[in-house]
Each structure stands twice: as structure tokens, then as C-alpha cells.
Amino acid sequence: MSKTLAEKTYSIIEEKIVKLEYKPGSFITENFLEKNLKCGRTPIREAIQKLAREGLIKVLPRKGLLITEININDQLNLVQVRREIERLMAKLAAKNSNTNERKKFREISYAMKKCKKNNTAKFIKLDSQMNDLLSVTCDNEFVRRAIKLVASLSRRFWFYRNKGQLEDLLVMAKLHSAVCDAIAQGNENLAQSKSDKLMDYIENFTKQSINTI
Structure with a gap:
């Protein structure tokens, strides 16, 4: 299914925020986005509403659009929520995946295991x-x-903390691969367990970042 103009606009702005082209704490405006993206106001406003719901932007009347700061306490709270969602997704995927989908999980797992230390782009794609x-x-x-x-x-x-490079890429790839393998086996309990191990690592990484943010 092709994306709507609003969805495409959202994806472009979201990517610029996530990859820190629009820096945390900075202000932008609708006019700036219209000129920068060469896009009309309606899709931009729809994208802004979605980005605001996701916590990436705050709409400040008469001031503009604030790119939200990165707050370590918020990030730790987010990890708590993400842990539960990721665990449920892994369980449901192990339960619901058909033969072809399980094959795709195995292929992703295999490719993850083949990731080289400095191949961040490949890991992000996988x-x-x-x-x-x-x-x-x-x-x-x-x-x-x-x-x-x-x-x-x-x-x-992750982009902010790693400056676009995953120093622990091999560890992350191994943990992701283990989740894929468990799902491919159709083992719901194992999929949840491997998901928890991945989130344990992410939570520890986040806590270690307290003095660097």
C-alpha cells in the first residue's frame, strides 16, 4: 500500500529528528518545513500532530515547534513500557507466524549473525x-x-548516545538474532525470554548513559 502525502511528510520529518538533523531543544516553524520539504501546509500539520503525540515535538503557540530535549528519566520510563510491548510482540509473533514468515525471521537472524563490527548501516536496515x-x-x-x-x-x-555508530553492534545483533530464532521456532516462552534479555541490555545501556546526557 502506497503512503499518503501526510505519511511521507511525517516519515521525512521524523527521520530528521531521530537522526538529529533537527537538534533537541531547537525551534522550527511550519513555514520552515514548507520551504525545506517543498510541501503544503495540510500534510505538514498532520505530520506535526503525529510527532507531537509521539513526544518528538511540542507545539508552542506564537513560538513555533520545539524539538523536545532528551531526558534520561523519561527514557528509563520509556524502556519500562517498551519492555512489556516488545515481550508481547515476540510472544504473538511466535504464535501467529506462518511458515513463510518464520523463514523470514530465520533469514534476518542469519544476517544479524553475519554483521561486522563497523557495519552500522546494515544492522539498522536489518x-x-x-x-x-x-x-x-x-x-x-x-x-x-x-x-x-x-x-x-x-x-x-540511540543516535544521540552513539553518534550514529553502534559501538556494541555485535552484542546487539546477537541479542536481536536470538529473538528472531525463538520466534522462528514458534516457541512463545523462549521468544519472551529472549526479548527480555534484549531489553535488559537496553535498560542497562540507558542507565549507564545517565552521566553522559
Whole structure:
């Protein structure tokens, strides 16, 4: 299904915020976005509403659009919520995936294991594929909506903390691969357990970042 103009506009702005082109704490305006994206006001306003719901933007009347700061306490609270959503998604994916989808999880797992230490771009692409497949196979629209509310803030934190490079890429790839393998086996309990281990690592990483933010 092709994206609407508003969805495309959202994706472009979200990417610029997540990858820190629009820096935390900075102000932008609708006029700036219209000129920068060469887009009309209606799709931009729809995108802004969605970004505001996700916590990436605050709309300040007569001032403009504030790109929200990165707050470590908010990030820790977000990890708590994300842990529960990710665990449920892994369980549902293990339960619902068909033969072809399980094959795709195995392929992603294999590719993750082959990731090289400095190949951040490849890992990010595989991570995106895994997330898309999880979203489909969990087969629950409410879960899909819930993960979208925390996904962008999570991604932005990683880019901010790692400056676009995952120093622990091999560890992250191994943990993601284990989740994919458990789902491919159709083992719901194991999928939840591997998801928890991944989130344990992410939570510890977040806590270690307290003195660097």
C-alpha cells in the first residue's frame, strides 16, 4: 500500500529528528518545513500532530515547534513500557507466524549473525526489517499503535548516545538474532525470554548513559 502525502511528510520529518538533523531543544516553524520539504501546509500539520503525540515535538503557540530535549528519566520510563510491548510482540509473533514468515525471521537472524563490527548501516536496515515483520506477525493493531508511540524516541536516543555508530553492534545483533530464532521456532516462552534479555541490555545501556546526557 502506497503512503499518503501526510505519511511521507511525517516519515521525512521524523527521520530528521531521530537522526538529529533537527537538534533537541531547537525551534522550527511550519513555514520552515514548507520551504525545506517543498510541501503544503495540510500534510505538514498532520505530520506535526503525529510527532507531537509521539513526544518528538511540542507545539508552542506564537513560538513555533520545539524539538523536545532528551531526558534520561523519561527514557528509563520509556524502556519500562517498551519492555512489556516488545515481550508481547515476540510472544504473538511466535504464535501467529506462518511458515513463510518464520523463514523470514530465520533469514534476518542469519544476517544479524553475519554483521561486522563497523557495519552500522546494515544492522539498522536489518533491525528495521525485523521490526516491520514483528509488526505484521503480532497481528494486533493496538500493539502496533503502542510500539509506534515509543519507537521514535528510542531510536533518537540511540543516535544521540552513539553518534550514529553502534559501538556494541555485535552484542546487539546477537541479542536481536536470538529473538528472531525463538520466534522462528514458534516457541512463545523462549521468544519472551529472549526479548527480555534484549531489553535488559537496553535498560542497562540507558542507565549507564545517565552521566553522559
